[in-house]
Amino acid sequence: xxxxxxxxxxxxxxxxxxxxxxxxxxxxxxxxxxxxxxxxxxxxxxxxxxxxxxxxxxxxxxxxxxxxxxxxxxxxxxxxxxxxxxxxxxxxxxxxxxxxxxxxxxxxxxxxxxxxxxxxxxxxxxxxxxxxxxxxxxxxxxxxxxxxxxxxxxxxxxxxxxxxxxxxxxxxxxxxxxxxxxxxxxxxxxxxxxxxxxxxxxxxxxxxxxxxxxxxxxxxxxxxxxxxxxxxxxxxxxxxxxxxxxxxxxxxxxxxxxxxxxxxxxxxxxxxxxxxxxxxxxxxxxxxxxxxxxxxxxxxxxxxxxxxxxxxxxxxxxxxxxxxxxxxxxxxxxxxxxxxxxxxxxxxx
Amino acid sequence: xxxxxxxxxxxxxxxxxxxxxxxxxxxxxxxxxxxxxxxxxxxxxxxxxxxxxxxxxxxxxxxxxxxxxxxxxxxxxxxxxxxxxxxxxxxxxxxxxxxxxxxxxxxxxxxxxxxxxxxxxxxxxxxxxxxxxxxxxxxxxxxxxxxxxxxxxxxxxxxxxxxxxxxxxxxxxxxxxxxxxxxxxxxxxxxxxxxxxxxxxxxxxxxxxxxxxxxxxxxxxxxxxxxxxxxxxxxxxxxxxxxxxxxxxxxxxxxxxxxxxxx
Ligand SMILES: Nc1ncnc2c1ncn2[C@@H]1O[C@H](COP(=O)(O)OP(=O)(O)OP(=O)(O)O)[C@@H](O)[C@H]1O
Ligand SMILES: [Mg+2]
Numbered sequence: 094x095x096x097x098x099x100x101x102x103x104x105x106x107x108x109x110x111x112x113x114x115x116x117x118x119x120x121x122x123x124x125x126x127x128x129x130x131x132x133x134x135x136x137x138x139x140x141x142x143x144x145x146x147x148x149x150x151x152x153x154x155x156x157x158x159x160x161x162x163x164x165x166x167x168x169x170x171x172x173x174x175x176x177x178x179x180x181x182x183x184x185x186x187x188x189x190x191x192x193x194x195x196x197x198x199x200x201x202x203x204x205x206x207x208x209x210x211x212x213x214x215x216x217x218x219x220x221x222x223x224x225x226x227x228x229x230x231x232x233x234x235x236x237x238x239x240x241x242x243x244x245x246x247x248x249x250x251x252x253x254x255x256x257x258x259x260x261x262x263x264x265x266x267x268x269x270x271x272x273x274x275x276x277x278x279x280x281x282x283x284x285x286x287x288x289x290x291x292x293x294x295x296x297x298x299x300x301x302x303x304x305x306x307x308x309x310x311x312x313x314x315x316x317x318x319x320x321x322x323x324x325x326x327x328x329x330x331x332x333x334x335x336x337x338x339x340x341x342x343x344x345x346x347x348x349x350x351x352x353x354x355x356x357x358x359x360x361x362x363x364x365x366x367x368x369x370x371x372x373x374x375x376x377x378x379x380x381x382x383x384x385x386x387x388x389x390x391x392x393x394x395x396x397x398x399x400x401x402x403x404x405x406x407x408x409x410x411x412x413x414x415x416x417x418x419x420x421x422x423x424x425x426x427x428x429x430x431x432x433x434x435x436x437x438x439x440x441x442x
Numbered sequence: 443x444x445x446x447x448x449x450x451x452x453x454x455x456x457x458x459x460x461x462x463x464x465x466x467x468x469x470x471x472x473x474x475x476x477x478x479x480x481x482x483x484x485x486x487x488x489x490x491x492x493x494x495x496x497x498x499x500x501x502x503x504x505x506x507x508x509x510x511x512x513x514x515x516x517x518x519x520x521x522x523x524x525x526x527x528x529x530x531x532x533x534x535x536x537x538x539x540x541x542x543x544x545x546x547x548x549x550x551x552x553x554x555x556x557x558x559x560x561x562x563x564x565x566x567x568x569x570x571x572x573x574x575x576x577x578x579x580x581x582x583x584x585x586x587x588x589x590x591x592x593x594x595x596x597x598x599x600x601x602x603x604x605x606x607x608x609x610x611x612x613x614x615x616x617x618x619x620x621x622x623x624x625x626x627x628x629x630x631x632x633x634x635x636x637x638x639x640x641x642x643x644x645x646x647x648x649x650x651x652x653x654x655x656x657x658x659x660x661x662x663x664x665x666x667x668x669x670x671x672x673x674x675x676x677x678x679x680x681x682x683x684x685x686x687x688x689x690x691x692x693x694x695x696x697x698x699x700x701x702x703x704x705x
Contacts, residue, residue, distance in 0.1 A: 146601045167604050172606065175601070196607030
């Protein structure tokens, strides 16, 4: 993997507020890289720094091994889909999409073909002459996407580019984006709020929180081995049980002494306060394990989610039952919860 | 009639009455602007064209107005851009200083300009010095009109343009200027109108040539020339009304096609 983008110790301050608190990572050529994080955590700020619209306060960014410090947006091999769309209001759809092509010195026919292709890609055929102010939110978003895609940049920066689309269209566009990214080998840096979208599309995902990167990993690794409680809660759902480290591979808590996998590499001292983390779908209801009572049962068809009260635990355990037996347990019924040895993860805060 | 209706009627009469009176007298078949009206005539409008000094003054005013507004708007565009786009130390002070001529009485400004021009710069008074004075008083008006327009649109539009490969000057030409166009048109009109009917500065700073307001003032001593003045006044009234209507139509069209509010 040749890193296409190298981000080194980037911080960004707005006055006394630090929006990015030291970010270092690489993005590989042709990678579909996503950033996932709560509102205000600095995702847009980082994209704007990659695009050259903002300058980092400290640290630097290189693209294709070239230091980008001081290189203005128009001379970077990047294009961006703006979170606010930034559609030019004095132009129609076609002129918006063709805006950047004018700077590429294409022939008229080439430009027309590129615009037609982009329109088709975002399913806006027949809207070429529509005025920008006559577009719906979702249509504007697709024009913004087409306007950047048509430039075929080496790096495409997408700031929540599908957020305004309905489910069906959004899924279609996800497939289109993924296919296009593969066939053209463009590096995508994709910002989203939607963890499912990030999991579906990405080669790797960065979890961002409060201006820092918590973890960068493949979707599978993020789900199976989150580095801390915050990541675990961000991706999917997780049962967290307060516990203390009692020895190598062992924790002790309200449930007694249990074996668990230590996900993070840092060795933990005996007695350290941690959480035992269990994914709901790794838990089984059966004849053995912890005794408890069903507090809530939600029938979802492909699975049933139970909340099980266990004596000694403050929060009920969430159990996702695969509904193989087709039988549903009643509220108040006594049950036993168990899990395989490798299901328990030890997480710090 | 309801009280509000009466109020509105009185209000309109108060504002437009004198102006309409001007038009009425310009069409009255009498050398003196008095009632009762004697009859309808267009002869004042014909006579007007034989008054060479008045036409010369009109020409001067039109030329100065046009030149002043073009120059002022050209200066005001970058100023408004800088003041709306960038944050820099001392910006409030600069903003305040730029707007100051708005509150300085023009008589004070005129006298001080006169002193500067004659005592320090040693430039003879002429229409050029009048124009220079007019640029000074128009600048704050034109800048604030442009600023209010430029504050109205999303800065990410300019960022998007840069991102799509347009360097700053091209971004200005392809995005900023078209979006600011309604403001530019307002600025051009405002500058022209301020210069065209400005009296005090023109009176102090002009040499042997007159602008129209200065000329008209000097003619008040000759009552028999009044009707031609009224005729000219009526024509100017029609002309400026047309100008404002056209500008408003352009502005509306501009707002409709690039309403910054919904993008
Ligand atoms: N120009 C600015 N001046 C001051 N503060 C800013 C500026 N731009 C961003 N911020 C602050 O920096 C933080 C990160 O903003 P950013 O737009 O990067 O968040 P985000 O992760 O994209 O959020 P969202 O998911 O809501 O889009 C926010 O707290 C924001 O208020
Ligand atoms: Mg954002």
